[in-house]
Amino acid sequence: MYAYRTLRVEIPWRLVEERPDVLDLVTRMRLAAEEYVRRLLKEVTGQEESGLTAEELDRLLTPDRRELAVKIIEEVFPKYDLKKYFVNQGKVFWRDVVFHRAVPLDAQLRIENERDVGRAVFVDLRSEVLKVRRLNETFVVRLRRNDIAWIRERLEEGAKLKLAFLGVERRRGREPTYGKLYIALVFARETAPVEPKAVVAVDVNRLDHGIMVGLLVDGKIVRRMRLLDEGAVRELRRLHEEISRLDERAAREADPARKRRLEDRARHLASKRFRKMRDVVIRIAGEIIKLAREHQAVIVLDTMEDESYRELKEGDGSGVRKHFLDGLGQLRRRLQTLAEWYGLPYLEERLYSTICPRCGAKMEGLSNRRMHCPSCGFSDHRDNVPLIWAKKRYWELLQKQPAFSATILLLTS
Ligand SMILES: [Zn+2]
Structure with a gap:
């Protein structure tokens, strides 16, 4: 291959x-x-x-x-x-x-x-x-x-x-x-495909909250980490606010020369935001791939259903969320490209954060992002729930055939 x-x-x-x-x-x-x-x-x-x-x-x-x-x-x-x-x-x-x-x-x-x-x-x-x-x-x-x-x-x-x-x-x-x-x-x-000996589960719900990554070996969660660059996220938010302000001012500006200057400035900051986002994605993907290579792991990405993805993207007036979601799309493509490059199996699976991993009932959210199951009493932090799902499905994930992938992601470096 x-x-x-x-x-x-x-x-x-x-x-x-x-x-x-x-x-x-x-x-x-x-x-x-x-x-x-x-x-x-x-x-x-x-x-x-x-x-x-x-x-x-x-x-x-x-x-x-x-x-x-x-x-x-x-x-x-x-x-x-x-x-x-x-x-x-x-x-x-x-x-x-x-x-x-x-x-x-x-x-x-x-x-x-x-x-x-x-x-x-x-x-x-x-x-x-x-x-x-x-x-x-x-x-x-x-x-x-x-x-x-x-x-x-x-x-x-x-x-x-x-x-x-x-x-x-x-x-x-x-x-x-x-x-x-x-x-x-x-x-x-x-590349020769690696025979997986472990699972690296990646929960990608929000780039600005950090990406939860769990390493599972022999059916047990042996490591969990949150990949988050708070400085970069703050900078991205700041850039986004500034671009929105410039866009608003440009829309109101009557003088064509001044309008153009405002638009140029906004465009300049937008490409800066793009590069910043790309850097964040490159770093996070690099850490996940490194972990997966060290442990010969299959990478399992929790995918949001396309519908809820679209809702999230459209439902936000400020647009800042949209850019973090675009960042997630970039992360997904990059992980897939790199996984293929190193012969690591790559899967996209639902690893739920709101469905009880013990009994399958819908859980309710408490304060501090904790989840609670009204039916069986299970309770944990929201970030841990997808990893518990990965643990529950460990042997199945390890044996699963990687999803179809064409050689078409060429331009995603
Ligand atoms: Zn339950």
């Missing part, structure tokens, strides 16, 4: 300004990919807006659709003035284009003195640069020290650079605009 991880290398604005042809090409690639996907999915599903999940796409894009896909690519790509190389790559990777809304490029990684074979993306670890070809002129990005360290870690784990994408961030708004450019490097590694 293959597992994938992606490194996203941002292209500095200065370079983009010097080379408008790059932004132009990447935007055309994106638009071509979007039109191709729209047309292909309409032909396959008969619907205009499909909103399909990655798993559903994976099932739909069977090999017999290839001919249709190739025909659409041949019609659509030249309309956006994409050269032969991109059309050919699109045809070879016709499924991947659907998942990523981008055209995969072939890539080479030079570690020592290997010969440069002229691929579209050339990553040279020795001179610490990344070159993108197949443009009017070659485009060179200097690799940051963190990027190089990340690549070396993947190489030590036996991974290889498979392919690359040129991506452009799409900004939401009345008229979609295109912003930051990046190069995504996709690494692949063959």
Whole structure:
């Protein structure tokens, strides 16, 4: 089985300004990919807006659709003035284009003195640069020290650079605009699934309350920890309040120049909030994966039902909760990607916090987040209840087959 991880290398604005042809090409690639996907999915599903999940796409894009896909690519790509190389790559990777809304490029990684074979993306670890070809002129990005360290870690784990994408961030708004450019490097590694000897149960109800993690060995809870970065949560709340204030002021502002300044400031803080959230998620996921690797554990994530998730997300006027919930979505994707990367089984199961693990009755909440069962008298802290459920289901969880996972979470690094 293959597992994938992606490194996203941002292209500095200065370079983009010097080379408008790059932004132009990447935007055309994106638009071509979007039109191709729209047309292909309409032909396959008969619907205009499909909103399909990655798993559903994976099932739909069977090999017999290839001919249709190739025909659409041949019609659509030249309309956006994409050269032969991109059309050919699109045809070879016709499924991947659907998942990523981008055209995969072939890539080479030079570690020592290997010969440069002229691929579209050339990553040279020795001179610490990344070159993108197949443009009017070659485009060179200097690799940051963190990027190089990340690549070396993947190489030590036996991974290889498979392919690359040129991506452009799409900004939401009345008229979609295109912003930051990046190069995504996709690494692949063959993994052998680990035979689990323990369970790591993860309760993800609220990112701002902390993530409860329990380690279970031989059917017993041997460790519990709450992963919470209070400083980061405070900072996220503060950023959120400031962004809301700026948005309100911008909405009231009549002077166009001042309005734009307020909006720019809000956008700047929003990307800061995004990075902060990502850092929190990376740290928490890192600790969970470390624990699971040390004990060869299956990772069991308590999933909220989609309905209650939606209710929570929509029911909050201030919106701050929405961002913590988005953070949970990121955490879930990251845990799944990393679990696959290390061959750890990953499950999503309901581990209830309001249903009595002793008798199955609905429990009531007392003060201090304690839960009490009116039917059998069981009582415990709300955070412990999901771990007790994991303990109750320990042997079953250990033997359960991991959920279906396609190789489609590529862009979640
Ligand atoms: Zn009970």
